[in-house]
Amino acid sequence: MNSDVLITGIKRAVKYLREKKKFLDNINVFPVEDNDTGDNLFETLNQAIKEIKDTSPHFLKKFAEKTFFTARGNSGLIISQFFSGFLGELDGKNKIDPEIFVKAFETGRKRAYDAVSKPLEGTILTAIKETEKALKKSLSKGDGFVDTLKFSLKNGEEAVLRTKEMLQELREKNVPDAGAYGFYYIFKGIVECYETYGDRGDNRKGKS
Amino acid sequence: MKIVTDESTIIPEEFSEYVEIIPLRLTCGKRDYTGAGHNEILRAIEEGKYFKTGMPSPAIFLEVYRKYKNDKVISVHVSSKISGVINSAITASKMARKEGIDVVVVDSKSAGPACGIGIMRGIRYYESKKRTTIQKVAKVIAESAQKSYAVMAVPESHRLIKIRPIEGLKRFFKNPDYFVKFLRSRGGFPVLALIGEGIHIIEFAREKSKALEYMINFLKEKTKNKRISIMYFYSTEKRFIYDLEELIENDFEIKNKWIARMTPVTLSAVGRYAFGFSFYIDE
Numbered sequence: 001m002n003s004d005v006l007i008t009g010i011k012r013a014v015k016y017l018r019e020k021k022k023f024l025d026n027i028n029v030f031p032v033e034d035n036d037t038g039d040n041l042f043e044t045l046n047q048a049i050k051e052i053k054d055t056s057p058h059f060l061k062k063f064a065e066k067t068f069f070t071a072r073g074n075s076g077l078i079i080s081q082f083f084s085g086f087l088g089e090l091d092g093k094n095k096i097d098p099e100i101f102v103k104a105f106e107t108g109r110k111r112a113y114d115a116v117s118k119p120l121e122g123t124i125l126t127a128i129k130e131t132e133k134a135l136k137k138s139l140s141k142g143d144g145f146v147d148t149l150k151f152s153l154k155n156g157e158e159a160v161l162r163t164k165e166m167l168q169e170l171r172e173k174n175v176p177d178a179g180a181y182g183f184y185y186i187f188k189g190i191v192e193c194y195e196t197y198g199d200r201g202d203n204r205k206g207k208s
Numbered sequence: 209m210k211i212v213t214d215e216s217t218i219i220p221e222e223f224s225e226y227v228e229i230i231p232l233r234l235t236c237g238k239r240d241y242t243g244a245g246h247n248e249i250l251r252a253i254e255e256g257k258y259f260k261t262g263m264p265s266p267a268i269f270l271e272v273y274r275k276y277k278n279d280k281v282i283s284v285h286v287s288s289k290i291s292g293v294i295n296s297a298i299t300a301s302k303m304a305r306k307e308g309i310d311v312v313v314v315d316s317k318s319a320g321p322a323c324g325i326g327i328m329r330g331i332r333y334y335e336s337k338k339r340t341t342i343q344k345v346a347k348v349i350a351e352s353a354q355k356s357y358a359v360m361a362v363p364e365s366h367r368l369i370k371i372r373p374i375e376g377l378k379r380f381f382k383n384p385d386y387f388v389k390f391l392r393s394r395g396g397f398p399v400l401a402l403i404g405e406g407i408h409i410i411e412f413a414r415e416k417s418k419a420l421e422y423m424i425n426f427l428k429e430k431t432k433n434k435r436i437s438i439m440y441f442y443s444t445e446k447r448f449i450y451d452l453e454e455l456i457e458n459d460f461e462i463k464n465k466w467i468a469r470m471t472p473v474t475l476s477a478v479g480r481y482a483f484g485f486s487f488y489i490d491e
Contacts, residue, residue: 031289036260069267072233074292077266081299114302116295117288117315 001096001145005197006087006190007059013189014049017042020185028178030123030169031074037178040073044080045186061091075179078112078124079186085111098145102135122166124179130159131187146198149191153184160184209334209342210276211327211349212283214264214293215473218441218486219324220466226331230272232293232473233262241476249472250444250480258367259476263293269300273309280342281311282330284349286323287405288315312346316353319402320474321360321486325439326353328466329488358402358486359410359426360441361419364479365397393418401426402486416448424455427487436487437464443475443482452485463490 017024017038024038048066052059064087067080086108090096096104109128113119121129134155138148163177164170170177213219215232234241234249236257241249252259273281283301285294294315301311316323330349334340362368386409390396393412399422401408410426413419427436438456440449449467456462470478 034260036262040262068270069265071265071267071296072262074263074295077263077292077295077299080266115299117298 001101001194002094003060003090003092003096005193006090006096007054007063008197009190009193010045010060010063011049011189012193013186014042014045016185016189017045017182020182024178024182027173027175027181029173029175030167030177033169036073037075037182040076041079041179041182041186044070044072044076058091060087064088064091074116075124075182078115078128078179079183081115082108082112082128082183085109098139098148101145102132102139105132105135120167122163122170122180123177124183126163126166126177127156127160127180127183131156131183146195149194153188153191156187157184209345210279210281211331212269212272212276212281212297213323213327214285214297215471216286216291216293216320217284217323217327218321218439218468218470218474219327220439220468222466223328223331226334227327228272228276229471230264230268233264234473234476235260235262241472244472246469246472246475249476253364253367253476253479259473261473261477263291263296266296266300266303269297270303273300273304273311274307277307277309279310281309282314282342282346282349283311284314284316284323284327284330284346284353286320287317289317289405290319310342312342314346314350316350317405318353318356319358319405319407320471321358321402321439321441321484322353322356322404324441324468325356325437325486325488326350328439328464329437332464352488354404356486356488357426357430358484359423360400360402360478360482360484361397361413361416361423362400362478363397363481367477367479368398399423399426400484416451420451420455423452423484424459427456427460427485431460431487431489433460435461435463435490437490438462438485438487439466439468440485441468441470441483443470443478444480445483448481448483452483456485 021038021042025035028035028037047070052062064083071077071080086104089104109132112128131152134152138151160176160180163180211227214230231243236259283297288294297313301313304311326349329352330345333348334345390412396412396414399410399419401410411422
């Protein structure tokens, strides 16, 4: 993987959030039923990406920095901090091998947990944590990069669905956490781009 | 020392020397009302508009902390159980500290009116001490806010149903006790008690006089005639405060008294004619 593929992946993530934001809004019942998590996640990333030129050097770092300004709601704040750690470590790298990717993901996860006064499981934090666990597990088995990403995406989605049982508000409505599901779509965008483009990242920025 | 808070907090203007209030994000459909004044919000309310609040981004907090880089900053916010604003402040404060800015973030573990009392007591404590630290002032603020109570009448309560911070009301029909009270009042408006992080309905009242009675009873029950410091607050009608003052100041010993107008964001949530008071028992 390289930075260009990651940029394309983030664009695809934004596209997914645009498509899924109504769905995410509808299942947003925790901590309160204010039905705006999809919109908050989408706007946090979309506003940030709109402000950076495709050809801008250090696109990833700039994108992460912009989300600090555009963060909306708790989920937006958490994803902003995740990207600050994750992309901060990957920015400018011509080659991102699986070990570097997982290490950066870990930094992102730590920043995400640090962003809230009382980190709570059953939320977007759980989706990030469980995805990271799966990344590490797959990597330790010696899987290839694509397989590692696909395995962690699948495990991440299962963790998202398990959030239904983790918080009373979600149990009552029988829905997974909207922020957690939002993270799944963001990660899905990145994983799919790597599946599509592999290490051929040149001139892919405009595509999603 | 500078205290940074956000628009959820209710605090009298006379403390503005010490306090900077960061506006919450306020929208109505596609229109952005962030930072709008009372008159603009009032006009929108009269046009039947409903608002949605959102927390400011950490970048906004960081910008304000940077402004006071030569001061010691205490950033005080309503409970994390009521609003996510404190998370934005915490994130910004970590970055500020890396830049050498001295910021302490306080979760008041209370709602806006009690948070205001906590801040005022913190300022008075700071003024009374020749030598103190912001950690000590922050402790006074947190303890005072948590020990404060507030009571509020909300005649335009239909607005609360749509506003996030007081979403508990949305569930009131699930609570048989509230439902009985509501029916007994023949469709009155709620008189709310804000205790710590919780918001409870004391009773429903159809007339202002009845609301005043419930509020005074709550005050009597909580203070047992001990000396209090009190902050009256209102959304649009200051004259309602005069009625409260008359009733309270005849029967209670008051150490400190303040009057505050609710912030535009609070007005957008509770609507017109809302009024109440927060108080602290002075041991």
